[in-house]
Amino acid sequence: MIQTSKRLLSYIKYHRQRFWLGASLLTLATALELYSPMIAKQLIDQVMTPAYQTGNLNGDLLIVLLMSYFLLNLIGSLLRYNSLLLLRKMSNRIVKRMRNDLFSHMHRLPISYFDQMPSGKVVARITNDTEVLRGNFYVSVISNLLSNFIQIIGAFIALILLNRILGSAMLILIPILIIWQHLYTKYASRYNLAMREYISQISGQLNEFVQGIAVIQAFQKENQLYTEFKATVQKWFLAGRKYLLLDSLVAWGLGALLRNVTILLVITTLSAQFLGGRMALSAGILYVFIDYINRLFDPIDGFVQTITNVQQSLAAGKRIFEFADQDPESKQTTPFFIKKGAVTFSDVTFGYSDEHMILNQIDFHVSPGETVALVGHTGSGKSSILNLLFRFYDPQKGKIIIDDQEIARCNRQSVREAMAIVMQDPYLFTGTIASNIGMNRLEITDEMIKEALRQVGASELIERYDKGIHHPVVEKGNEFSSGERQLISFARALVVDPKILILDEATSHVDTETEHMIQQAMDVVKKGRTTFMIAHRLSTIKDADQIFVLDQGRIVEQGNHLHLLEQNGIYHQMYQMQAEQL
Template sequence: MTTGRRLFGYALAYKKIIIAALVMLTISVVTDLAGPFIAKKVIDQHILGIESKWYVSKKDANAVEYNGQFYKRGKYFVDGEQKGQQIRILQVGSKFIFLDRELEFDGKRTIAEGSLVIEKGKNEAVYPVKILKGEELLKFYQPEIPSIIQLLIIYFSLLVVSAIFQFGEHYLLKKSANRIIQKMRGDIFGHIQRLPIQYFDNLPAGKVVARITNDTEAIRELYVTVLATFFTSVIYITGIYIALFILNVKLAAICLVLLPILYIWILGYRKYASEYNRVIRSRNSDINAMINESIQGMTIIQAFSREEETKEEFEKLNHEHFTYQNKLLSLNSLTSHNLVGILRNLIFVAFIWYFGAQSLLPANIISLGMLYAFVDYINRLFQPIQGIVNQLANLEQALVAGERVFKLMDEQGENVSTERISRFKGNVSFDNVSFGYKDGEYVLKNIEFQAKQGETVALVGHTGSGKSSIMNLLFRFYDCQKGKITIDGKDVESLPRQTVRNHMGIVLQDPYLFSGTIASNVSLNDPSITREKVEKALKDVGADKVFRNLENGYDEPVIEKGSTLSSGQRQLISFARALAFNPAILILDEATSSIDTETEAVIQEAMEVLKKGRTTFIIAHRLSTIRNADQILVLDRGTIVERGTHDELMAGKGKYYQMYQLQQGGSELAG
């Protein structure tokens, strides 16, 4: 499905609001476009209408008295009413004259020595006339004033109606746009929760953030401004063409040449704008990612004096973004005002040529009202065209942004399962498991071991040996390519990921805290974790001794990532978080590596109590912390090279023995 169709699909979710907006827009356009017709009628029938035929009549509301006689325009006579002698009121230059008879023919008018001279080809006619003074001329206009006022009231009323419906249309379209973007952002964020962990291994957080915020904001402009402008413009253009065809079919047909020109121009614009916008959006994401990375690593950047190098890397991205923005700016400049200006001039040339040619034909008399209406409609025609052209840039930005957003949403995710099973006993088995983050490149090879309920299993080995990978598989952050993992005899891949994790707890090497309080970071705002459970978990890990001096206790605010807390304090909160959920299987991924000796002693003290009834997996660098483990697995290059208790492995004097002796020797040297 194309990006355009998917964006249209989101709009359909609020089709009732959009349809209501379009109905209001149509009413607004119709009432607005009625203006030139009313102006034409005022000019032709009332302002210039006094040049029509007048007749001697009786005195009434529509009759005008002049030199003791009453005269009335032909249109005001009712059926059966007797008409007297015909007279004419004619304009010659800036003067109006009174002629007491019919014209034989009309043509070029001049006044010479108190007489009207009309020339038409070789024919010439001379009539004695009287020049009307201002007060006399106003008398002949008196019957028209009520009708003019009435038409002006109608015109003003239509403008008010148009303004009201235009407001309603804008309000409803923007309301629907905001709802669409609200739904889209919710869908994107919800989809992110369903994506597997490996997806985020290859995509910087800044790029994900850019798609949720910047790209959706560009899409918002599509619904709020672009589509609103396009809808308005299309309806306006349609209404104007209908009006032009009503006024004059030939000239309206000439104006139709605008549409294919506009279409071809749009195709040409989109060809280049789409390419530029893709680069711009991509560089914008790169910039966001770099800013995010730089802020998080600012300590390292400043500690190693990498400020200038980091700035140069940023400038490279920034310059490329700037270059393509300028290319897009140049393209927009060439295709916006220039396009409309050229089209406007072409149409006006055709308009002048047509009306000039028509005026030379004696049979064709073009009224001033008709001329005014055409000029007004043609001017109005270019307003929506200008609107469409000006929004092409935003349209392309939105389509490119939509393409990026939907690419993210097309990533394979898993539905969040609410299925719950009874608490695990905690019997874990790895049966000939092999796993690699990339196809064909195994980081774990033929891993086989069993952990019985309540046992503590320690995983040790050099960096890259596969310790954390085993935990990733157990927690189903990833799935193995060969073999299987079972808990209480059930293959973990046969259960939803959330179901497996429901009875498991994990403490990572680098604990992550959310903005909130200490208590909220333990409970993660889960309603099933009461305040009592939170406090008990913190007490069990010895956190009450560490946090007792805080002003707000467990309600002490925690800012982003817990940067105001020490690494030991953050780890204690993370440890309490895992315990608060009362897991059957507890995973400690190098949980004590960043903790000072005193805090580690607090945790070790609590661990002996907390391990009862739980199967515990410990990844540890400090081998002294796992001396009491029921089973120690020594890994090297993705395979288990030794297994047994601390005493058994020390007696074997293998790899574990060497590692332990090395650490003990380092401790003695440090002492």
């Protein structure tokens, strides 16, 4: 908690001037407002009481005091307004910085982090949690704590100056309030944290629902997901109810009770000070005493809300820092240079977790320009080999060497830049056809993009739209067929002219005609490059120079198509089965 508060406060250092100016204005505003009951006291004791007793009204003094009261409060309001403005500006800037930092941190995290973390939770860290800090912490918490603190101290000093004994006696309120706040904080934080956790789960479920809406509807999973969603909302509701009950009881019920009892005790004590039928103190003092007691309790009531805000902010801060503290991928600086594209896997063993290995002692060598096909039953480890080659993950044991350089020792980005990958389900970004192919790299011109589209046989996409390759792409390219999305991603791979190309099951989801079109595009893209491909249809890999047959994370057969058929093993069986299905 203390650690989180310190870290949250440390962001203020970027906006020191704004903060100190805001805090000083707020202190001044609170102090000025605190002085106003003293003017009211003068008004009662020096103008109204004598006027009643003598029948003469001191008009000049009345005007001076009324004007002073008015001016004091006006200046106080203006100062408070300006200080809040400064603190809000500071808060917006801090959250802007945090969001940018978190975003850039996010894409330095290893892919394995996202395997365990639902995307909704990551989104919630960068949007909701930072928003809590913006609204609650950097404005409400800081300004309330500061002005409440000054108001409480000021009110106590004023009460002691007005009546030393009674004022000092009221210091007894301090331990009572501390115990009260302690108990409240203890129980409220439990429910508060639970509520935030459920909110985070709700946003995770929503995210999953929106992303998978097509599959959900196709498999009529709406009811099941709705039931799960309702259950989480119910948990949030129950935690919220407990929190509300506690909050109402402590914040409002007990607060009002304590305030009224204090006022009653003070009035009783003061009214006992009668001397010969006359009060020993003025009406002004009685008024000012009650006013300061109210001013003492106002921040105390507000304090409970502030504590709620502090807790919400600390919980949000804790989650943000947990995310920010995730170790980013180690950053090697050695640049990776690719000359020919020779790939060697040497005794590679790998698992997504250290306990369970998925690939075992994988050994192979691929010469520059060769086409390699990976085949095997589902879950045999084909995609995992490509994940390692592209350095989405690093192996636990063994080496992956490209052109004499061990990729695990080289800068990840430069390894990835040397290759191009065409994924099973190509992802199109919001932008245009051109930006999805050139990926906003300045060295790639419109002409190069058009040429790439022509080469993969997608000239039609250039002519179809008024804006040509600058036709907008929205919603992950839903407007395009899966074959067209595939062709766009081939053009994306082709335009960077990579030495190594990775094709993940590019033809498994399309019809025969599109497959033929994609097959032709693949032949164009593969030319002159080392290509790794996974294809479930064995007919598409007949021409591969090497075929690796995987079974339970091991290469069990290896060779070209004819060689593997002769071996009469798994490949032969798979080929026969597919031939029978045709």
